[in-house]
Amino acid sequence: MTKKGTIRYICATNIRELCLFGLILLLAFGVNVRSGGSFLTAGNLNAMFVDIAILTILTMGMMSVIITGGIDLSVGSTMALAGMVSTSILRDSIHAQGIGIHPIWVILIAICVGLLAGLVNGILITVLNVMPIITTLGTMSIFRGITHLVSDGRWVLQQDMTTEFLAVATENRLLGINNLIWIALVVFVINFYFLGYSRTGRKIYAIGNSEESAAISGINTKRITALTYIVTGGMAGLAGVLFVARFAAAQSETALGYELFVIAACVLGGVSIAGGTGKVHGAVLGAILFGMLNNALPMLRISPFWQEAIRGLIILGSILINALVVRRANRKVIERRVAA
DSSP: OOHHHHHHHHHHHTHHHHHHHHHHHHHHHHHHHHTTTOTTSHHHHHHHHHHHHHHHHHHHHHHHHHHTTOOOTTHHHHHHHHHHHHHHHHHHHHHHHSSOOOHHHHHHHHHHHHHHHHHHHHHHHHTSOOOHHHHHHHHHHHHHHHHHHHHTTOOBOGGGSOHHHHHHHHOOOBTTBOHHHHHHHHHHHHHHHHHHHSHHHHHHHHHHHOHHHHHHTTOOHHHHHHHHHHHHHHHHHHHHHHHHHHHTOBOTTTTTTHHHHHHHHHHHTTOOTTSSOOOHHHHHHHHHHHHHHHHHHHHTTOOHHHHHHHHHHHHHHHHHHHHHHHHHHHHHHHHHHHHO
């Protein structure tokens, strides 16, 4: 294949992502002009991408579940539960010993809580054969209820946390970039390799394309499917404790409705709800676009009553435009193959 042909092939196979990237640029410059230049300032961009980092981490987990043809509506509740359990232990250690446990242990506790929540979902879906949407709709309420029990109606506030723990989400230790952005970047790289180049990643796509065919080919579909929910739970646990560190507060209503943000980011990035389709860099672009919308709409002084409607219209419009562009690109590829 010639160099020119290679460029055409890359553009044809990444047309959705290219369109999404173009939409992000247009939105950024448009909002910057409308806001009098305050959108593309260093301070605002840093704050925006820190919030996007948490959304990206969770999107990486949700993506694998959706590719299998499933869904996880409990990630927001898992975030709240993991954040509450881990920081409650941190608070109790401070009160008992005068010093808190190391931030690494707090993060590991939150991840373990998330992994356990994901394991519960995986068992219910793969062993008891309960539909994913029904399972996670139920566990969404269960995990949120457990969070209320753990918290006993109290918040874990900044004075109940150590400065070392809060620094995980507030300090800019490397190249002046916030730690959360670096963590999200590491998660992206791992997920990019896992889904794109590992044998397990290929099995996940195979299950999403046809679970029956995947089973016939020798893939243990139940084990792989359960794995995706466990990984998503772990990502939700990580995102939950980082969310708490970012805002210096853990409460029962933490990340309420966050699961809808994550699903929207995945869909915006080209991850098909029907399963079997989706690219990691596309999902990241979807998270960036959704994070930009959350940041831009209040900056433009748009009424909160209209923000949800505008956000939904932009999401729907971008999906329709991307679908039309991809359909046209695929038609051209087919015509070229037929002509050849």
